[in-house]
Amino acid sequence: MTASSAPAVPPFTEPAVPAASAAGCSLTDLVAACDGLLQPALFKDYGPNGLQVEGRADLRKIVSGVTASRALIEAAIAAEADAILVHHGLFWRGQDGRVTGWMKQRLALLLRHDISLLAYHLPLDAHATLGNNAQLGRQLGFAPPDGAAWGRFGEQQLGFLGQVEPCSGPELAHQVERALGRAPLLIDACPRPIRRVAWCSGGAQGYFEAAIAAGADAFLTGEISEPQAHLARECGVAFLACGHHATERYGAPALAAQVAAQLGLQHQFIEIDNPA
16 A cells, blocks of 8 residues: 555544643653553563653653654654653663663653653553553444443453444454554454454554453454464454554553643644554
């Protein structure tokens, strides 16, 4: 699909939250608000959640994005942000700890401009209303199975369960393409109408077996590895790989918009395109 024919990415819509005065807040208040909502201490994660790089103490504007890439940091500087909130931060368990190359460049920009970086990984995936999976379910039009709350499954309860009007695999894939602006890779393995859907954003292909055990007719995530194609065909459950970035672009701006409204901050979501 060429860039000119690709579906447009739906814009992020700020949630309806009562706004505070536009006086701004302290960095301490911002971190406390985010930590209070996401409870990062409850999760076993692959890196540190919360404040990763400390900038100026007083804030007026926060920028949200998916990944703390150099492109996002440069865009946040141009937008005159005081803090950046992302899903994928700079530091991960097992990475090379030396500050060289791309890491030096990203850190140098943040430190030179006195901009704070906050990152929330699994806590942001898991949040029941503001998280990547909750926001993705709403974006895709999935309904909670009991009419009140989505079901949960998998390690640390990161996977979500919902329902759709009975449809085929290609029909569900078309619904995803309309909502996310990219065509998913579909393993069309479900021999019956799809009613019960499971999903987990990002690189959650390892949750497929738990989704099958939870009774899903279809599983959606960002990526697929070689074993999942065979499992889908052998178990009769459709698998849709919808893009790591595409499935995780909604949580960070939802969180940032809510805390910004509560604390009197300006907020801007900056989309950095990523085909992965």
